[in-house]
Amino acid sequence: xxxxDYHEPVLLKETVSLLALKEGDVAVDCTLGGGGHAFEMSKxxxxxxxxxxxxxxxxxxxxxxxxxxDSELKKMFHIVRDRFSNIRKILEAESVYGSVSAIIxxxxxxxxxxxxxxxxxxxxxxxxxxxxxxxxxGPESDLGGKTAAEMVQGFSAEELSAVFTQYGEEPCARFLAxxxxxxxxxxxxxRTKELAMFIEKIYPxxxxxxxxxxxxxxxxxxxxxxxxxxxxxxTFLPDAFAALKVGGRLGLITFHSLEDxxxxxxxxxxxxxxxxxxxxxxxxxxxxxxxxxxxKKGKTIRxxxxxxxxxxxxxxxxxxxxxxxxxxxxxx
Ligand SMILES: C[S@@+](CC[C@H](N)C(=O)[O-])C[C@H]1O[C@@H](n2cnc3c(N)ncnc32)[C@H](O)[C@@H]1O
Numbered sequence: 614x615x616x617x618d619y620h621e622p623v624l625l626k627e628t629v630s631l632l633a634l635k636e637g638d639v640a641v642d643c644t645l646g647g648g649g650h651a652f653e654m655s656k657x658x659x660x661x662x663x664x665x666x667x668x669x670x671x672x673x674x675x676x677x678x679x680x681x682x683d684s685e686l687k688k689m690f691h692i693v694r695d696r697f698s699n700i701r702k703i704l705e706a707e708s709v710y711g712s713v714s715a716i717i718x719x720x721x722x723x724x725x726x727x728x729x730x731x732x733x734x735x736x737x738x739x740x741x742x743x744x745x746x747x748x749x750x751g752p753e754s755d756l757g758g759k760t761a762a763e764m765v766q767g768f769s770a771e772e773l774s775a776v777f778t779q780y781g782e783e784p785c786a787r788f789l790a791x792x793x794x795x796x797x798x799x800x801x802x803x804r805t806k807e808l809a810m811f812i813e814k815i816y817p818x819x820x821x822x823x824x825x826x827x828x829x830x831x832x833x834x835x836x837x838x839x840x841x842x843x844x845x846x847x848t849f850l851p852d853a854f855a856a857l858k859v860g861g862r863l864g865l866i867t868f869h870s871l872e873d874x875x876x877x878x879x880x881x882x883x884x885x886x887x888x889x890x891x892x893x894x895x896x897x898x899x900x901x902x903x904x905x906x907x908x909k910k911g912k913t914i915r916x917x918x919x920x921x922x923x924x925x926x927x928x929x930x931x932x933x934x935x936x937x938x939x940x941x942x943x944x945x
Contacts, residue, residue, distance in 0.1 A: 665693065765797070
């Protein structure tokens with residue numbers, strides 16, 4: 614498959630430029646996908662440098678290995694199939710934890726994952742209601758975890774409603790969860806289309822929004838839950854920041870507010886640790902003392918997140934909601 618068909622990298626030039634890599638650097642791409650960002654980053658670090666690529670998806674790893682087969686860039690690459698929440702363990706095994714120059718995570722799914730019916734991410738394509746990014750092929754098989762079908766079949770109405778609310782911000786969460794639980798007594802929801810068509814049939818008319826498919830938020834919620842996406846980000850952020858050397862940069866590309874919120878908050882806390890500090894009001898502190906007690910740990914590279922250009926959105930509509938945030942580490 615052509616690399617652009619596999620996945621067109623989002624904010625590619627901007628990411629590579631803001632990560633400011635130099636020859637000989639160690640760089641980590643935590644969401645390798647089709648290798649779009651990683652290949653460009655590996656060109657920057659050159660043959661003296663290293664590019665560590667991580668992905669939880671066995672098919673992505675296979676695809677990048679295939680792309681690298683006859684490539685000059687192969688020398689720089691070290692590829693690991695794992696979740697990025699394990700970044701500490703992965704980089705300690707490579708003896709680079711604390712000395713990395715740049716880390717990137719481009720969150721969410723690749724176009725290849727969404728476009729593959731057997732992965733079960735899309736409500737437009739019929740396939741098993743799976744949604745595990747960890748799903749792999751060959752002897753490595755899966756890294757574990759429930760499928761979306763197992764959730765839809767096994768969770769109570771309360772549990773489903775909580776997932777739809779928390780991870781989909783779905784206004785009809787309770788109603789949809791109860792109807793799904795009633796319906797599954799008659800027949801199991803095992804395929805994407807079965808669930809999507811049922812939601813389309815029952816979704817209250819007055820609550821629909823424009824041309825957006827009524828199953829959009831439900832599919833998003835199931836996917837986020839199945840892959841523990843927010844938990845992955847929460848564990849990853851402090852460990853990724855700790856993995857950087859002083860002057861190293863961490864970048865995240867997010868696609869919706871549930872992903873962006875923890876990133877924005879972590880960056881704010883590193884840039885301004887005073888935000889979370891409980892200063893004793895009764896004991897006045899000099900500004901110098903405050904700075905000594907709560908030193909800045911990082912500096913965001915731009916005051917606002919980098920967004921794609923109009924040209925990029927016209928070429929690749931998937932980029933429209935992307936936001937890139939980059940922070941530089943100031944001290945250990
Ligand atoms: C948007 S794609 C990345 C595309 C890539 N930057 C490129 O240019 O081709 C996201 C990738 O991250 C992987 N991924 C998502 N969450 C992950 C996690 N917690 N740990 C490891 N990989 C993850 C997915 O399997 C997917 O391949």
